[in-house]
Amino acid sequence: MGFDYFWVTADGQEVRLGQLADGASIALDTTLGHAFRVRDGQGKLQLEHTVASPNDELVVRECMFADTIDAASLVPGPSPYDWGQGQTQGVETESLPPCPTATPALRSSSGGGASTLEIFNGFDQDAGTFWVDFKGEEVPTDKATDRNTINTYVGHAFRIRDGEGRLIHEHLVASPADNMDVKPCTPYV
Numbered sequence: 001m002g003f004d005y006f007w008v009t010a011d012g013q014e015v016r017l018g019q020l021a022d023g024a025s026i027a028l029d030t031t032l033g034h035a036f037r038v039r040d041g042q043g044k045l046q047l048e049h050t051v052a053s054p055n056d057e058l059v060v061r062e063c064m065f066a067d068t069i070d071a072a073s074l075v076p077g078p079s080p081y082d083w084g085q086g087q088t089q090g091v092e093t094e095s096l097p098p099c100p101t102a103t104p105a106l107r108s109s110s111g112g113g114a115s116t117l118e119i120f121n122g123f124d125q126d127a128g129t130f131w132v133d134f135k136g137e138e139v140p141t142d143k144a145t146d147r148n149t150i151n152t153y154v155g156h157a158f159r160i161r162d163g164e165g166r167l168i169h170e171h172l173v174a175s176p177a178d179n180m181d182v183k184p185c186t187p188y189v
Helices: none
Strands: 003-008 016-019 035-039 044-049 059-066 087-092 116-121 127-132 139-142 147-153 157-162 167-172 175-184
Touching: 003 127, 003 147, 139 147, 139 157, 157 175, 167 175
Parallel strands: 116 175
Antiparallel strands: 003 016, 003 035, 035 044, 059 087, 116 147, 127 139, 127 157, 157 167
16 A cells, blocks of 8 residues: 655645655654654545654554554554454554664673674664774674674674664673674664
């Protein structure tokens, strides 16, 4: 079905920015206080949002919910079997946690035994893995693909950064077989 998204001018006029197909995403450079509206294919207002923080994130998903259920109990959908059974189409919004800021004291230490670090990358964009050396300087090691393994040592520190150098995740290896789960964070989906 898809949704049309609009920027709302100071005098309340809508400027159509485009249409998002189901499952698509887009990042917009904007300013605090800017307002946006999302409308369904028939032009019905589904959501209005005003940017309130530098890390603001708005995720719009197509979903189904019964008229008597509040937004907290939205169920992903739609299912063609649910139409005509007292249900209406709507949108769900969620906020992602902000991306971390770098911990200045994070650095690798020596003395730990050998370890394997398995990285699970839930971040949708290409990201790079950096080893944080004993001085706190970052050394590129690998691309963070969906899942990869690094041979390292307990006490070694790593950072994941996007293609523009923004920090996505930090991790200190704590065991001989350690995992790092890289999750989406604001401003990413």
